Amino acid sequence: MTIEELELIAKNVKQENDKYDYEVNVCMDLACASQGAGALKDALVKAAETSEKKVLVRRTGCMGPCSHGPLVRLDPDETLYHHVHAESAEAIVKNLGEAPVPELQCDLNEHFDKQVRVVLENAGYIDPEKIDDYIARDGYKALLTMLVEMTPNGVVHRITESGLRGRGGGGYPTGLKWSTVAKANGDVKYVVCNGDEGDPGAFMDRSVMEGDPHRVIEGMAIAGYAVGASKGFIYVRAEYPVAVSRLTTALREARRHGLLGNNIANTPFNFDVEIRLGAGAFVCGEETALIASIEGRRGTPKPRPPYPAASGLWGKPTLINNVETFANIAPIMRNGGKWFFNMGSERSKGTKVFALTGKIANTGLVEVPMGIKLREIIEEIGGGVPGGHKFKAVQTGGPSGGCIPEEMLDVGVSYDALLKMGSIMGSGGMIVMDDTSCMVNVARYFIEFCMTESCGKCIPCRAGTAQMFTLLTRICNGTGTLDDLALLEDLCSTVKETSLCGLGQTAPNPVLSTLKYFRDEYMEHILHKRCPAGVCQMEAVNSATSIEVMA
Amino acid sequence: MSVETDVKTLVIDEQEVSARAGQTILEVARENDINIPTLCHLDGLSDVGACRLCLVEIKGNNKLLPACVTAVQEGMEISTSSERLQKHRRTILELLFAERNHVCSVCVSNGHCELQTLGQEQGLTHVRLPYRNPNLSVDASNERFTVDHNRCILCTRCVRVCAEIEGAHVWDVMGRGINSLIITDLHEKWGSSTSTCTKCGKCVQVCPTGALFDKSKMGSDHPKSPDFLPYLNLMREAQ
Numbered sequence: 001m002t003i004e005e006l007e008l009i010a011k012n013v014k015q016e017n018d019k020y021d022y023e024v025n026v027c028m029d030l031a032c033a034s035q036g037a038g039a040l041k042d043a044l045v046k047a048a049e050t051s052e053k054k055v056l057v058r059r060t061g062c063m064g065p066c067s068h069g070p071l072v073r074l075d076p077d078e079t080l081y082h083h084v085h086a087e088s089a090e091a092i093v094k095n096l097g098e099a100p101v102p103e104l105q106c107d108l109n110e111h112f113d114k115q116v117r118v119v120l121e122n123a124g125y126i127d128p129e130k131i132d133d134y135i136a137r138d139g140y141k142a143l144l145t146m147l148v149e150m151t152p153n154g155v156v157h158r159i160t161e162s163g164l165r166g167r168g169g170g171g172y173p174t175g176l177k178w179s180t181v182a183k184a185n186g187d188v189k190y191v192v193c194n195g196d197e198g199d200p201g202a203f204m205d206r207s208v209m210e211g212d213p214h215r216v217i218e219g220m221a222i223a224g225y226a227v228g229a230s231k232g233f234i235y236v237r238a239e240y241p242v243a244v245s246r247l248t249t250a251l252r253e254a255r256r257h258g259l260l261g262n263n264i265a266n267t268p269f270n271f272d273v274e275i276r277l278g279a280g281a282f283v284c285g286e287e288t289a290l291i292a293s294i295e296g297r298r299g300t301p302k303p304r305p306p307y308p309a310a311s312g313l314w315g316k317p318t319l320i321n322n323v324e325t326f327a328n329i330a331p332i333m334r335n336g337g338k339w340f341f342n343m344g345s346e347r348s349k350g351t352k353v354f355a356l357t358g359k360i361a362n363t364g365l366v367e368v369p370m371g372i373k374l375r376e377i378i379e380e381i382g383g384g385v386p387g388g389h390k391f392k393a394v395q396t397g398g399p400s401g402g403c404i405p406e407e408m409l410d411v412g413v414s415y416d417a418l419l420k421m422g423s424i425m426g427s428g429g430m431i432v433m434d435d436t437s438c439m440v441n442v443a444r445y446f447i448e449f450c451m452t453e454s455c456g457k458c459i460p461c462r463a464g465t466a467q468m469f470t471l472l473t474r475i476c477n478g479t480g481t482l483d484d485l486a487l488l489e490d491l492c493s494t495v496k497e498t499s500l501c502g503l504g505q506t507a508p509n510p511v512l513s514t515l516k517y518f519r520d521e522y523m524e525h526i527l528h529k530r531c532p533a534g535v536c537q538m539e540a541v542n543s544a545t546s547i548e549v550m551a
Numbered sequence: 552m553s554v555e556t557d558v559k560t561l562v563i564d565e566q567e568v569s570a571r572a573g574q575t576i577l578e579v580a581r582e583n584d585i586n587i588p589t590l591c592h593l594d595g596l597s598d599v600g601a602c603r604l605c606l607v608e609i610k611g612n613n614k615l616l617p618a619c620v621t622a623v624q625e626g627m628e629i630s631t632s633s634e635r636l637q638k639h640r641r642t643i644l645e646l647l648f649a650e651r652n653h654v655c656s657v658c659v660s661n662g663h664c665e666l667q668t669l670g671q672e673q674g675l676t677h678v679r680l681p682y683r684n685p686n687l688s689v690d691a692s693n694e695r696f697t698v699d700h701n702r703c704i705l706c707t708r709c710v711r712v713c714a715e716i717e718g719a720h721v722w723d724v725m726g727r728g729i730n731s732l733i734i735t736d737l738h739e740k741w742g743s744s745t746s747t748c749t750k751c752g753k754c755v756q757v758c759p760t761g762a763l764f765d766k767s768k769m770g771s772d773h774p775k776s777p778d779f780l781p782y783l784n785l786m787r788e789a790q
Contacts, residue, residue, distance in 0.1 A: 454727065456730070459601070459603060462731065465729075466683065470681055471681075494638075500601065
């Protein structure tokens with residue numbers, strides 16, 4: 001495949017699409033599909049066939065506002081319909097070119113206006129199983145252009161220049177990581193894409209893999225060229241069967257088009273990608289555990305250094321990046337490092353995809369420029385807390401993150417600002433909680449998650465999280481004492497500072513942040529045996545416990 | 552003529568020491584009689600950095616690093632027993648004592664137990680954490696040895712000695728988190744007729760607690776000798 005052939009495909013697709021007067025895009029992502037988007041698409045196809053109008057019905061990946069599903073977008077005029085069901089198919093086709101169907105129309109301008117779409121630029125516009133759709137939207141152009149025009153060093157330089165930082169949570173500068181692997185000694189190197197997204201409430205990576213799989217593959221191939229690797233692995237959780245099947249299709253199509261394999265674009269560059277399935281362990285998102293899992297061993301982390309950049313998969317230098325990081329690569333190569341660098345805040349560049357969940361009107365995927373205020377994400381893009389309830393906290397970063405209270409909402413989102421507030425950027429889960437959530441119970445939930453997901457290798461994480469869970473359970477059911485609280489704080493510090501890997505080191509964050517911002521709720525549970533949110537069931541308090549409290 | 556030297560000099564607990572490049576902090580500290588507590592480390596086995604007792608502070612690095620796997624670097628300034636480290640070590644030991652059923656008075660290893668010794672060394676007078684008291688099994692099906700999971704601290708010395716030195720790989724870890732368990736073969740009885748165990752007893756000798764013990768020894772008359780590994784490795788390499 002050469003750049004000319006690529007342009008020819010894009011031209012053909014455009015010509016093919018020009019035959020139609022109208023495009024009806026149906027979101028077929030998980031949330032919409034579970035509400036009947038499949039039957040809706042079939043009905044639309046049928047209605048289009050019987051209609052005299054020339055209508056193209058296309059299935060697409062996630063459009064974003066999942067709580068409004070099933071979603072349909074009409075092109076060229078970009079009308080968005082929400083809560084669409086199969087019965088409305090005829091009306092939709094009938095009204096094409098005329099005024100939109102009023103009862104289906106939804107106004108989400110505020111939701112979309114504040115967003116900047118880089119990673120999700122194709123989401124809702126392409127059929128994820130058609131490589132031609134991706135090519136028509138400038139897909140693989142970056143890879144082929146770069147292969148014939150740039151040196152690997154040039155590619156690394158452009159990524160460094162862009163200021164992109166790892167989207168998996170840590171925020172390690174991507175350019176620095178690439179240059180480290182590029183400089184590492186060794187003929188054989190590997191590129192690994194971490195798609196083991198396991199945070200409760202996070203589904204950004206799943207959406208990207210399902211909705212735009214070629215974007216990830218292109219990013220990996222560019223990385224392979226930059227660091228000198230000819231083999232890549234995508235590590236996906238087996239709980240994402242649709243992502244696995246879309247990636248499998250995408251890989252097959254890319255190979256067939258000569259975009260993967262030997263001598264890509266008639267250059268000496270060879271690159272191919274294999275899929276590896278995770279078996280449901282959260283800890284395998286940690287890079288050394290992920291490597292062990294790909295190698296076929298028990299997924300437990302190893303002390304670093306040596307970092308995977310020096311000694312990773314089978315002891316070879318290995319580049320590991322998250323799905324979203326790879327998804328940012330092609331646009332950066334196309335538009336230049338400066339373009340990316342100019343978006344975002346001072347030390348966090350570009351955009352970030354967040355999965356909005358919990359007590360918020362517009363749950364779903366949003367992509368915002370770094371530096372945007374949390375309040376804008378929650379109140380304007382997210383549409384605020386529904387049902388007349390009051391916002392209490394937003395939890396970012398999953399079990400490794402923390403709960404951020406109302407008074408901190410005017411802080412701009414960046415790696416450093418979130419860290420300062422006692423949370424982390426994480427992979428991008430954002431769980432909104434209102435006054436019906438008990439923060440002690442929330443902390444207990446996340447510690448329980450870490451306890452069951454701990455691999456058990458190092459003692460602070462294995463036994464420490466279990467002890468923290470016991471203490472939090474006591475506080476939740478009204479049998480906790482001030483001694484227990486002191487012990488809990490002690491354990492937080494030991495687990496955080498002495499655990500072997502990121503899972504343990506960040507596990508106390510939900511407890512620490514709720515203790516910092518919602519200490520009064522803990523005290524209420526301990527001293528007055530009362531749960532302010534009315535969530536926790538209090539056990540009958542025996543006199544012995546109350547004497548302990550008095551003392 | 553200048554020869555490129557691969558000797559590093561560094562400071563451990565305000566004592567100036569020299570080291571070969573590639574040596575770990577733990578090796579260098581022990582050469583200089585500086586005691587860093589360890590449980591999962593054993594001379595002669597690969598290191599896993601799991602027990603977290605050998606964590607040390609290095610000047611200029613906010614993170615605590617395990618001495619058993621961290622290589623020395625020129626000019627490092629290491630502190631092995633700051634107040635912060637001692638506090639964490641005591642909490643880690645408490646976590647170990649509270650995790651399973653470590654009742655010294657009825658243990659075959661009473662008086663020869665590395666966990667007990669460490670508790671004494673670190674001045675652990677009591678355990679603040681609630682005991683978990685798990686209900687774990689004892690496998691006495693092997694004709695010579697017994698494994699009592701109630702006393703196991705999951706240091707994986709047995710796993711490593713069996714795989715790396717004996718070459719049998721009978722032991723491994725099953726489950727995860729607090730439910731992790733050391734198992735023989737594919738979680739079969741240690742004494743099962745299809746067991747791959749060679750009955751060499753190396754695992755028993757390296758076990759730091761009374762989790763693995765010899766049936767022929769009574770009561771607390773069970774000193775172990777885990778120090779044979781470096782010699783064994785040396786002789787094998789010499790061949």
